[in-house]
Amino acid sequence: MTTLDSSKEIQKNTSEVNEKHEDFRMFGLVTFLIADGMTFAGFFAAYLTYKAVNPLPEGAIYELELPIPTLNTILLLVSSATFHKAGKALLKDKNSDSQKWLILTALLGIVFLICQLFEYFHLPFGLTDNLFASTFYALTGFHGLHVTLGTLMILIISWQTRLNTGRITSKNMFPLEAVELYWHFVDGIWVILFIILYLL
């Protein structure tokens, strides 16, 4: 073990030690998102294993249409960009602009969910039809749950962003940044899901 002669540094920091510490809420959120990502990883692993070793029975339907999910992918990618815009606007203290971008993001999320439901109602298979169908609904449903929660959070922070004197301002960006990170995470998961479930 090594020691360091940091007594000066410590004396300098002593008052800081007790009254301030670094903001590590974002660090905690990233750790949580890694954990959340592992849940998806488990689902993906199960899906890929099923695909490799469990042949579906004769006549099972497992074809998916591409247009709606492709539209959904575009919707989510655009919503990531609009969220980014909201953050930029807030940095410049343009709260009402930021709020508009956030509402647009939430709308994109809602349209995504509507498209997802539309796809559900028009698919030729149901939850218990075969293994592929079950995995499909479990994966997209779990992701849809994430989108739903994300949209609700965006609506909440868009309300809190509306005023320069409100809870979320350029001086307190954390709630917006946290939801933004979560939203990008959900988008990223969707891209992986789209590739694995629809394209492979």
Next chain:
Amino acid sequence: MTISIDPQKDNNESLQPNGWLRYLSFSLDHKVIGIQYMVCGFLFYLIGGTLASAIRIELASPMSDFLPRDVYNQFLTLHGTIMIFLWIVPVVNGAFGNYLIPFYVGARDMAFPRLNAVAFWLIPPSGLMLITSYFVEGAAQSGWTAYPPLSITTPQSGQIIWIISVLLLGGSSIFGGINFIATIIKLRRPGLKLMQLPMYCWAMLGTSLLVVLSTPVLAGTLILLSFDIVAHTGFFNPVLGGNVVVYQHLFWFYSHPAVYIMVLPAFGLVSEILPVHSRKPLFGYTTMVYSIMGIVVLGLVVWAHHMFTSGTPPWMRLFFTIATSFIAVPTGIKFFNWVATLWGGKISINSAMLFSCGFIINFVFGGITGVALAQVPFDIHVHDTYFVVAHFHYIVYGGTVFIIFSSIYHWFPKVTGKMLGEKLGIIHFAITFIGFNLCFAPQHWLGLNGMPRRVAEYDPQFEFVNQISSIGALLMAISTLPFLVNIFLSFRNGKDSGNNPWNALTPEWLTTSPPPVENWEGDAPLVEEPYGYGYSFSEKNKKI
């Protein structure tokens, strides 16, 4: 960006009650939460132990005459689940972690105190729910592994309650893990380097990484299993085209690391206790750190050694045998480091030390049978027999629970300011050690001779050895009494311990015992050498 905290003002003063009532409140103080974990865990340990006693009474005779068969299955499921998810994991991680880690990193509390309280308060309701399920419509019967198709075909209500409980407990565990990682990495006192942290911090960092990476996979798996039970999907149901082996893979991806989640913190705790009571620096600090991280990495890629009889292909058997055998290397390094720490030390024979030494002995046995079980030909022979039961209990009881008791003897003065009685402590150790070995050592023989586990009835030729084992279990049950009496007596009129009865150098002893609300009067001390025993500080500076 920084967050202001005001150390002088007790933020919680108006929010939480004083006195013993705060232990029943949503307290944000890491020390209160640590004690909450400990007491709650111990109550569940008593319940789980009662179930274990009932199981051993049943097994004292070959026929199922004490418990009906389905009750036996419920008891063994509840015993496993309670002991793992409500006693060992919350206590070695939650109780000691919450109490000690903020001291070790020189902080006033954990990184996320509210999340911490939430993580604790998820435990009592889910535990009560799990136990209540027995009285309502029967508890789950499929063992703590809940393998399908058994878990799909046994009565549903108990199984679903089991799944919900385990999901909540898993959530609690993940929140705890996030908190520990953030505390150890981000909340260290300025000037304190990672390689100066006490070993328990490293153990908890490794454990928390495992918790964060593997517990979510179990959560996902159990969600799929509940779909199979409730919505009649076919993920794990071969009748509907599903695949039971996928469940096993996903389950063991969590549950093998779970063994390390249970035992790595114990490695850390014993590394704190041995140097103090043998007055020597911890041997091989750096190798200890690398071993822990090695175990974390290897622990994530060995899960399929639980599945050698599940039709695993040859390449998988080869890979997982080799990977599992490799784990013996870092574990062996740690074992030799502990022995080398004791070597030539000025050893005090007290209860904490005895339990730690008991741990080392038991753990070697458990480790050796572990390496044996990693070998495919041997594993196929003893799969699902009492050999596995013996191996597992040597690790989690002989290993972790011994260390929990050792740690209670070591840190009781810290928490209460009073010493635990040594006489009762030594009696406690003697009965526990003899009872434990009497209970589980014969089970190796039972397993090698083919007695299957998890069955209420067995071939009469095994009766005598089973009775020896049951007597051992009885001794283990009795051994709790001197411990409880000791705690009660010492708590009421124990000897005053002073602030630092062991003359220890780790940071938690450098404040009053019991510690003040925010841990330190004034600034946190900077402990650069937590194991600097045996030489004076001027010598130390020369050496370095």
